[in-house]
Amino acid sequence: MTKENLSKLFSFKTLYLALLAFVILHLILLVFGLSFTPILWNSWFFILCLTVLIHPWRIFYRIRDFQWYHLIFQFFSGLVALYLWFMAFFVLSIIPNPAIPINIDYHMQDKEIIIVRGFIVHSTYEHHELINPFIMKSEVKYNEDTF
Numbered sequence: 055m056t057k058e059n060l061s062k063l064f065s066f067k068t069l070y071l072a073l074l075a076f077v078i079l080h081l082i083l084l085v086f087g088l089s090f091t092p093i094l095w096n097s098w099f100f101i102l103c104l105t106v107l108i109h110p111w112r113i114f115y116r117i118r119d120f121q122w123y124h125l126i127f128q129f130f131s132g133l134v135a136l137y138l139w140f141m142a143f144f145v146l147s148i149i150p151n152p153a154i155p156i157n158i159d160y161h162m163q164d165k166e167i168i169i170v171r172g173f174i175v176h177s178t179y180e181h182h183e184l185i186n187p188f189i190m191k192s193e194v195k196y197n198e199d200t201f
Contacts, residue, residue: 066105066109066112069101069105070105073098073101073102073105076090076094076098080154083189083192084153084192087191087192087193088185088189088190088191088192089155089182089189089190089191089192090155090188090189090190091155091160091167091184091187091188091189091190092155092156092157092160092167092169093187093188094188095154095155095156095157096143096156096157099139099142099143099146099156100139103135103138103139103142106135107131107132107135111128111131143156143158144158147159147171148171148172149171150171150172150178155169155190157169157170157171162184162187165183165184166181166182166183166184166195167181167182167184167190168180168181168182169182176199177199178197178198178199179197179198179199180194180197181194181195181196181197181198182194182195183195
């Protein structure tokens with residue numbers, strides 16, 4: 055394969071369409087009362103943020119000549135993107151009833167997944183029934199409140 059064919063094979067349009075297809079598939083699953091687990095959503099969110107960070111820099115380097123100070127700007131923009139990713143990840147973990155289960159703290163126990171919502175002082179444990187390791191029922195079986 056030539057370099058042009060390889061770049062056409064893997065394009066950012068293809069990646070964005072795959073990420074969008076994942077969201078559409080999740081919306082279809084919601085109609086049937088199912089949802090993807092936080093394992094898949096966390097991976098999806100990380101890939102999306104990484105793509106959004108890399109895509110503009112790839113465009114920038116295509117149209118410009120390489121300069122050493124571009125690396126400094128890329129380093130600082132990478133740090134800012136990392137901080138924004140952590141902040142968004144943290145906020146999505148605290149929201150009480152989000153439509154997508156992006157979460158920092160969750161664990162699987164027998165045939166259920168336990169998602170911890172809230173913050174240090176007040177946490178809620180949502181128990182969801184697992185269909186398989188990647189799909190769970192979207193409706194909460196029961197909640198445990200801790201103070």
